[in-house]
Amino acid sequence: MNAMTIPTAHPHRKSRTRSQDTQGIPAALRSEWIKISTVRTYAVLLGLTVLSGLVTSWATGTFVKDEVLLAKEVFLYSTVLTSIFASITGILLFTSEAQHGTLAGVLTSQPARWVIVVAKSCVAAAAGLGFGVLGMAAGFGGSLLAGLDVGDTSALPRIIAWSLVFTTASGVLGVGLGMIARNSATAISGLLVWSLVVENLLREFLDASVARFLPFNAGNGLLSIPATNDTAARKAVQLSSIENAFVFGGFTAVAVAIGTFLLYRRDTN
């Protein structure tokens, strides 16, 4: 039984081209949508997003009495948490596949791995967008429930748009982190420790002109939430919204690029 090669014209055994890979993206998107909509974890994360939006803004409006608060500001407060939930969703889109062994089925069905990365990134982006919209809607509802005035809404569309850029990109960042770590606990704890602890420490110790380029510093900068501990020096070097979007988007792109490289390099069990 020596090795030999038999050329064939069988329709399924023809070699694929790059354009045929591209044509596989809608199928991969459909598959990812079925996956995200048929596991309760993601519904729980969406529920937590809505709940945190509602409770954060209602509690802030109800219990903070030493300053005048308006619904047009308070509704955004929970978006920091929303972006984390979006990132966790992105992480789980990949790590749950790696940990439960379904990644093998995915990669044998679609060997062009970049197609899978595109599909997961798109679904994570859609999830981040959806989480952002519902989280902010819940935040607005909570503010109104607390009896806050809406305030001047002229700048609201711009604020909402940049906030949605943050939550959308957070979902995609999660996919990149998931592909790098491959393990849910590692990726999620890494995300939380970096965003909530390490970056806050670095912000204290680094020069403001450097700290402004930290990923979540830039991401949070998109939310237009005035930080109470911002010094004049920090305010002076703050990046504009578009610059913050480029910094956060850059980190997201790098994470996805590294994750994609590793997805091609690593063997799959």
Next chain:
Amino acid sequence: MISVSGITKYYGTRVAVDDMTFDVASGRVTGFVGPNGAGKSTTMRMMVGLARPDAGEVRYDGVNYTDLLHPARVVGSVLDARCMHPGRKARNHLRALAALSAVPVARVDEVLTDVGLETAANQRAGGFSLGMRQRLALAGALLGDPEVLLLDEPSNGLDPDGIRWLRTYLTAFAARGGTVFVSSHLIAELAMFADDLVVVGGGKLIAAESVEAIIGRNESIVVVDTPQPDQLRHLLAERHIRSEQVHGQLQVHGASLSEVSRLAFEHRILVVEITEATKSLEETLLEMTSSSAEFASA
């Protein structure tokens, strides 16, 4: 036909698969056997592009797996029966796979029926027994109605009925012209339905032959219980036939039962019992792979 040509895989400095070359023919069931750590699973993962060979290649009628236009319609594989999200229902698990392979969703219920899981279609996979998981994994492999089935230890966790069903299914699949490549540590089970065997040990190919050819490697032994062993041994030696006395019986190598019994009869040697012993396929394979077994029993 699957052509595996010189595939080699290193993990660090350890060679897991060493220059393995064999073919898997269409219309036949090919068993893939070897002890633990022989490189079976690594080889199978390389065959479907999940692991990158350091050298060599695998081709399906001339095309690399990762280049196949519709891989799921050419090869259905089950490399790990646990490959499902425990929180997802069986039907949804298959719907996601079908969507990715652009297989019509109607096929999901067909394969669930094929593997006998139609009543469990709306149950979450986390509550499945290992046998049910094996069936669901096989359903996933069958979604694209493939020409080739690559299965790693598919009978693990199956009850006797399930094993018989699997054997019948795979035999029928091959009879329709399909290619079946199945690994198993249950050699006796494989012997019941495999046509060919690929035997590996220590990451190296030991044999790639038909089951008949491997059984044919055996030298049969004629065991004679006689009160005159020395006389019979002398007669055998005159005819250059090797024999030895083991536990009070004479074991004769290289002669048939009829030859030995005729010789004894012609020289009036009393024979109490005479039998021909042939090693089972399992014994033969264990002997073939014994030197390469990584985790041998004491």
